[in-house]
Amino acid sequence: MNETTIRKVLAWEALDSRGKPTVGCEVLLSGGARGQAVVPSGASTGRHEARELRDGGSRYGGNGVQSAVANVHGILAEAVHGLDAADQVDVDATLRQVDGTADLGRLGANAVLAVSIASAVAAAKGQHRPLYEAAADPGAVPLLPLPMVNILSGGAHAGRSIDVQDFLAVPLSARNFSEAIEYCARVRQGTAEVLSEMNLSVSLVADEGGLGPALPTNKAGLQAVVAGIARAGLRPGDDVGIAIDVAASQFLAHDGHYVLSAEGGRRLAPAELVEELADWCSQYPIVSLEDALAEDDWDGWKTATVRLGLQQLLGDDLFATNIERLERGIEEQVANAVLVKPNQIGTLSDARTVVRRAQGAGYNTVISARSGETEDTWLADLAVGWRTGQIKVGSTMRSERTAKWNRLLRIEAELGDAAQYAGSEAINVHRPSSASIA
Numbered sequence: 216m217n218e219t220t221i222r223k224v225l226a227w228e229a230l231d232s233r234g235k236p237t238v239g240c241e242v243l244l245s246g247g248a249r250g251q252a253v254v255p256s257g258a259s260t261g262r263h264e265a266r267e268l269r270d271g272g273s274r275y276g277g278n279g280v281q282s283a284v285a286n287v288h289g290i291l292a293e294a295v296h297g298l299d300a301a302d303q304v305d306v307d308a309t310l311r312q313v314d315g316t317a318d319l320g321r322l323g324a325n326a327v328l329a330v331s332i333a334s335a336v337a338a339a340k341g342q343h344r345p346l347y348e349a350a351a352d353p354g355a356v357p358l359l360p361l362p363m364v365n366i367l368s369g370g371a372h373a374g375r376s377i378d379v380q381d382f383l384a385v386p387l388s389a390r391n392f393s394e395a396i397e398y399c400a401r402v403r404q405g406t407a408e409v410l411s412e413m414n415l416s417v418s419l420v421a422d423e424g425g426l427g428p429a430l431p432t433n434k435a436g437l438q439a440v441v442a443g444i445a446r447a448g449l450r451p452g453d454d455v456g457i458a459i460d461v462a463a464s465q466f467l468a469h470d471g472h473y474v475l476s477a478e479g480g481r482r483l484a485p486a487e488l489v490e491e492l493a494d495w496c497s498q499y500p501i502v503s504l505e506d507a508l509a510e511d512d513w514d515g516w517k518t519a520t521v522r523l524g525l526q527q528l529l530g531d532d533l534f535a536t537n538i539e540r541l542e543r544g545i546e547e548q549v550a551n552a553v554l555v556k557p558n559q560i561g562t563l564s565d566a567r568t569v570v571r572r573a574q575g576a577g578y579n580t581v582i583s584a585r586s587g588e589t590e591d592t593w594l595a596d597l598a599v600g601w602r603t604g605q606i607k608v609g610s611t612m613r614s615e616r617t618a619k620w621n622r623l624l625r626i627e628a629e630l631g632d633a634a635q636y637a638g639s640e641a642i643n644v645h646r647p648s649s650a651s652i653a
């Protein structure tokens with residue numbers, strides 16, 4: 216038995232940033248180190264994500280997680296007892312095997328992920344190393360990510376005021392991580408000023424800390440962010456680009472058309488939506504489009520990749536941090552970047568595999584928080600240790616968001632001159648070469 220052997224696992228029902236129950240977990244190791252994790256939860260949850268276990272019934276409107284907590288205390292704790300927490304692959308394989316389903320729906324992906332992360336945090340503590348170092352490949356240099364920061368929200372994150380779910384700032388010309396965050400905080404402030412002058416509400420804060428004004432059209436969102444960048448004294452497109460999360464799975468109708476409710480119910484066939492987005496890209500400094508098409512619209516995605524491939528085309532619901540879906544994307548040359556959310560797949564090792572494969576195939580990687588978040592900071596460490604190059608955790612306010620930015624700022628200070636920063640290079644599109652499509 217060594218210092219990092221798992222001795223005890225504790226779990227409890229906690230709350231996420233939307234006030235919804237989630238699973239908290241602590242892993243205690245033989246050497247006395249403890250690691251804690253409280254898992255996040257999405258709102259625009261894709262169909263191909265790992266499955267959270269919710270209790271149903273009347274508590275918390277059916278969203279309680281007492282059964283998931285009981286699974287951690289019982290069967291999962293028993294399974295990992297005596298394992299070496301520093302061997303993440305073994306811990307995660309054991310968790311997956313005990314659940315026995317592909318989507319972890321039997322014991323709950325929320326239960327499994329809580330143990331997976333808490334054990335990684337405990338192992339790092341037990342080894343007296345920061346998590347970003349413990350989670351990295353041996354010899355890998357820590358890399359601070361280019362942030363993608365939420366400025367305005369619509370869709371499922373802001374009462375569906377407009378169809379596009381998120382408008383984000385990408386601080387292209389910032390020279391280091393702290394300057395990048397300062398640019399984005401300025402853009403959020405500048406955008407709030409512009410909206411208030413238009414008599415739009417800025418007191419409504421959306422789920423990820425961005426603004427949630429009632430805008431007339433989707434383009435009005437783009438216009439507001441461009442004006443906000445200029446108001447911040449920065450150059451749209453040169454200093455700060457715009458990323459959008461279209462979250463198109465959310466407005467796909469049964470007949471395969473996309474319905475823009477904010478625009479009088481305008482109905483678009485997939486190719487028409489791609490043309491609409493191409494039009495936006497020609498008018499606004501868009502550098503990244505996430506979930507431009509719905510999660511199973513592979514043909515629409517192919518059209519988008521050919522037409523819009525100069526931009527970063529980021530698959531969130533499309534890939535669902537699932538290696539099989541990513542393999543299909545690489546094979547069919549769909550999208551050129553993958554959003555990585557550990558809770559979409561349920562264990563850290565599975566998320567790590569997706570990052571490695573994407574990087575090997577020339578796809579950009581953006582690690583991402585969820586709209587329902589917690590005060591945890593492990594995501595920031597994973598971004599640095601796994602060298603994802605980009606990160607998305609929401610806006611520059613609300614503590615569950617700033618917890619991650621603050622952790623990255625702290626890592627930057629800790630690394631000092633040794634700090635490498637990914638910068639705008641991280642968002643440049645690298646066409647996958649046939650050699651890398653193994």
Ligand code: 2PG
Nearest residue numbers: 257258259260584585586
């Ligand atoms: C997304 C995420 C985070 P949710 O769609 O990318 O912004 O939202 O967690 O609601 O899926």
Ligand code: MG
Nearest residue numbers: 460505506531
């Ligand atoms: Mg998304």
